Amino acid sequence: MNQCKRYLRLYKIMIAQFLKTIMQSKVDFLIGLFGFFFTQIMGIVFLYLVFQQIPNLQGWTFEQLIFIYGFAQLPRGIDHLFTDNIWLVGWRMVINGDFDRYMLRPMNIFFQVIAEKLQPDALGELLTGVILVAGSLAKGIVIVDILHVVLFFVSLVAGAVIYTSIKLFFASLAFWMKCSGPFLQTAYEMADFAKYPTEIYAKGVRFLITWVIPFAFVAYLPASFFLKNDVSAGMIGIECVIAVVFWCIAYAVFHRGTHVYESAGN
Amino acid sequence: MRKYVKIYLPFTLNALKRQMAYKGAFYLFILVSLFSSFISYYLWKAIYTSSDQATLGGLTQEEMVVYVFMVYVTSSIVMSSISNYVSEDVVKGTVAMNLIKPIDYRMSLIAMAAGNMIYRFLVPSVAIWIGLEIYKVTALGLRPVTAVEVLLYLLSSIMSFLIYVLFDFCFGMVAFFTTYIFGMMLAEEALLGFLTGQLIPISFFPSAVQRVFDFLPFSSMVYTPIMIYLGKYTGRTAGFMLFRQAAWVVILYVAGGLIWKRVTKRLVVLGG
Amino acid sequence: MIEVKHISKDFVTPKKYPGLKGAVKGLFSNEKIVKTAVDDISFEIQKGEIVGYIGSNGAGKSTTIKMMTGILSPTRGECLVDGIDPNKRRKENAQNIGVVFGQRTQLWWDLPLSESFTVLKEIYNVSDSTYAERMEFLNRVLEMQDFFDRPVRTLSLGQRMRADLGAALLHNPKVLYLDEPTIGLDLIVKDNIREAIKEINERYQTTVVLTTHDIGDIEELCNRIIVIDEGKKIYDGSLAALKETYGTKRRVSMEIRQPEKVAKLHLASLLNVREEECSVNYEKESNTLSVTFDKHKIQVPQLLTAVMSVMDIKDVQIQETELSQIVKEIYSHGIMEG
Missing domain, CATH: 3.40.50.300 (P-loop containing nucleotide triphosphate hydrolases)
Structure with a gap:
């Protein structure tokens, strides 16, 4: 418990330092926010154009797809906001030896990685997500009762953990291969599949994004629980189990990786 | 011409060599870029099943499949970004060095982009193209592409490449004003995905919007070559479209030159 | 610790x-x-x-x-x-x-x-x-x-x-x-x-x-x-x-008059030591002959006499090996093997 408090305190201090450094570049902040926001908006326009041609997509209405799309942005945005530094581990820090500094401080290494940075760009995604989900609430297409509201937030956290775990797992491969950025990117981009109902995909693809790289559980599957009465709350339960299992695997690989870390200069 | 080739060919070859050094990365990038093609493929399949019409935006379901994968082939030829090189040079402060060298900075970047283009075309795209053509004829039951269409398509794609790099060079000038070009690139990519027809054929847009697009260079980048390939643009239309592409090459070439002159003047004044 | x-x-x-x-x-x-x-x-x-x-x-x-x-x-x-x-x-x-x-x-x-x-x-x-x-x-x-x-x-x-x-x-x-x-x-x-x-x-x-x-x-x-x-x-x-241990070497540089005679100079045999105990190096531009040797084995006057028996010397410089020299040699890993 004491340990927990200490880390919380350290997190506050380190993030405060980080925020001081980025305050100097408001323009960059706005550009990043705009970039991510704009990318998401384009996705919506795409759906809109398609729905000019068809009444529904395999039983899903435009409004429902917008909710799924918006919901998908939230765990993605949360993960993006807090753990963006993981990308640098996969791309750069291991190969150029910047990772050394984490090894030299008397703190948990993963904690140091994520405490070093907040990614304000993520607000672009969070903003899109909040607007779209709020819009869906206003339209009354989302089920609102205590169970659903509670599980909504549980699902956001579990979804973010799944994102983080997948990122951490692939970034950690860098300890063996020096630069795992391309793998990390490949895995991360698979999340795009989960923006749409998984029923539209072939069986193999559906299996892959449900159980291997389980992005279906951060977006489409939980979203359908909030939209349709016939989906049971067990869906969120499975999501949580997957979050825990994947986190354990990813963290174990990361931990093992720090022991085979070779630093730079050889 | 010969002199030009001699000066700028090394840039092309270097880019080629660098591409090959990242072997693992490279195969993965092919996979990643194919992801979005597959997502589109499945999505369109679902869309066509949900529709009571046989054609959407002037394309049948079979043509749409060809469209989706030709977007991949065409983009890999056309979209060879140079703005990231510009921003790298600006951040490192090596742009000034490039001003001293007796070469044209923009030409050297384009030569580099050409190297990347050739590599991407040779390694994944040709294979995917051939695979698609076989699939198209055997499984989709469409007629094979004609030699004329292939030639016109390649010609149009090369012009698209030039339009893209010349545009991207202008865009890269943003790097002189903000160090955080990543956000801008993201926005550029999203915008281009839309306006070039990568994400959805231009014919899906309301006609008023399409008319506006006629006056922008973007649809010339991806949509035009694919329409030629699909045999939607033939005869005089195809000729006109190619002419329009050529016009954009000239316009963007001149515009880029002017912007570069202004920016470098500023660079000399401020010191870079 | x-x-x-x-x-x-x-x-x-x-x-x-x-x-x-x-x-x-x-x-x-x-x-x-x-x-x-x-x-x-x-x-x-x-x-x-x-x-x-x-x-x-x-x-x-x-x-x-x-x-x-x-x-x-x-x-x-x-x-x-x-x-x-x-x-x-x-x-x-x-x-x-x-x-x-x-x-x-x-x-x-x-x-x-x-x-x-x-x-x-x-x-x-x-x-x-x-x-x-x-x-x-x-x-x-x-x-x-x-x-x-x-x-x-x-x-x-x-x-x-x-x-x-x-x-x-x-x-x-x-x-x-x-x-x-x-x-x-x-x-x-x-x-x-x-x-x-x-x-x-x-x-x-x-x-x-x-x-x-x-x-x-x-x-x-x-x-x-x-x-x-x-x-x-x-x-x-x-x-x-x-x-x-390693600082026993000494180096003498001599500017000489008859460079053509350098080839005829067989220092080791003149001084009665082994080849590796006195290494000779001739630099053409400055017309300088440098000899590196073990100071416990060879005395400087002895060396000069030997050289002068073959050629005339214009100028002489004697250097004690400094620590930097030792370390340099360690870095180019010559000394430890010898």
Whole structure:
């Protein structure tokens, strides 16, 4: 418990330092926010154009797809906001030896990685997500009762953990291969599949994004629980189990990786 | 011409060599870029099943499949970004060095982009193209592409490449004003995905919007070559479209030159 | 304080081929090369010692230091710092050590230096009273107050090095590792840094391990040096002993009148010694003949007489081998094999 408090305190201090450094570049902040926001908006326009041609997509209405799309942005945005530094581990820090500094401080290494940075760009995604989900609430297409509201937030956290775990797992491969950025990117981009109902995909693809790289559980599957009465709350339960299992695997690989870390200069 | 080739060919070859050094990365990038093609493929399949019409935006379901994968082939030829090189040079402060060298900075970047283009075309795209053509004829039951269409398509794609790099060079000038070009690139990519027809054929847009697009260079980048390939643009239309592409090459070439002159003047004044 | 027992580190890298053809080949090949950067090294360092760890580039210095700090795990062998294995109990070890890597700062680049110290205080759990006391001491020896409120990126190299040293010492570590602490600094700053290191060592009995290319660092700071070459320890002992063992060579340079006679000069046989005991080198441009020899075997007048029996000499210069010369030779690893 004491340990927990200490880390919380350290997190506050380190993030405060980080925020001081980025305050100097408001323009960059706005550009990043705009970039991510704009990318998401384009996705919506795409759906809109398609729905000019068809009444529904395999039983899903435009409004429902917008909710799924918006919901998908939230765990993605949360993960993006807090753990963006993981990308640098996969791309750069291991190969150029910047990772050394984490090894030299008397703190948990993963904690140091994520405490070093907040990614304000993520607000672009969070903003899109909040607007779209709020819009869906206003339209009354989302089920609102205590169970659903509670599980909504549980699902956001579990979804973010799944994102983080997948990122951490692939970034950690860098300890063996020096630069795992391309793998990390490949895995991360698979999340795009989960923006749409998984029923539209072939069986193999559906299996892959449900159980291997389980992005279906951060977006489409939980979203359908909030939209349709016939989906049971067990869906969120499975999501949580997957979050825990994947986190354990990813963290174990990361931990093992720090022991085979070779630093730079050889 | 010969002199030009001699000066700028090394840039092309270097880019080629660098591409090959990242072997693992490279195969993965092919996979990643194919992801979005597959997502589109499945999505369109679902869309066509949900529709009571046989054609959407002037394309049948079979043509749409060809469209989706030709977007991949065409983009890999056309979209060879140079703005990231510009921003790298600006951040490192090596742009000034490039001003001293007796070469044209923009030409050297384009030569580099050409190297990347050739590599991407040779390694994944040709294979995917051939695979698609076989699939198209055997499984989709469409007629094979004609030699004329292939030639016109390649010609149009090369012009698209030039339009893209010349545009991207202008865009890269943003790097002189903000160090955080990543956000801008993201926005550029999203915008281009839309306006070039990568994400959805231009014919899906309301006609008023399409008319506006006629006056922008973007649809010339991806949509035009694919329409030629699909045999939607033939005869005089195809000729006109190619002419329009050529016009954009000239316009963007001149515009880029002017912007570069202004920016470098500023660079000399401020010191870079 | 530090016990290094038969420590080794192997690095495995994929094979690379040159050129465009090589790049194509690389696409399909998967060959690996194993390089042993540190090969079975053992030593012990006592509390309060200042040890110079020297060797040429790529000899394995940094790799050893990285294993002692807990950055790298050894492939074989073990290392204990204050009884703790840095790889098994990394966090505890981190609390015990301070590290300055000359090329790379540990400070927050964009923030004022004072902010870095505030964060480090929290990270290392330094109490307010200890912090005040330490800062007073560090400010006195490192004179950081002049730039304490400036962003780290605006500091000069010398200021940054002092700041980094201060940051590494804030939590009063038992062991201080310095990797090239004076590289690129001017003489006055170098002197300041060395004085500071000495003072810290005396006052707190801090054990210091430093790698350096600077002979001044070794002469002024180290009471013991360990020389490493190609991953193996080749010398471990005092500086004086090193000088005694390897500093017996002497060099005489002579400007001569008849360069055409150089070929006829057979010094070894004239002096009755073996060829390797007196090496002759002739430089055409300056018309200078230099002879390097063992001062216990050959006397200078003896040598001059021998040379003058063949040719005339215009001018003579006699040089004692200095420590820098010895180290240079160690680095180009000639001396240890001979």
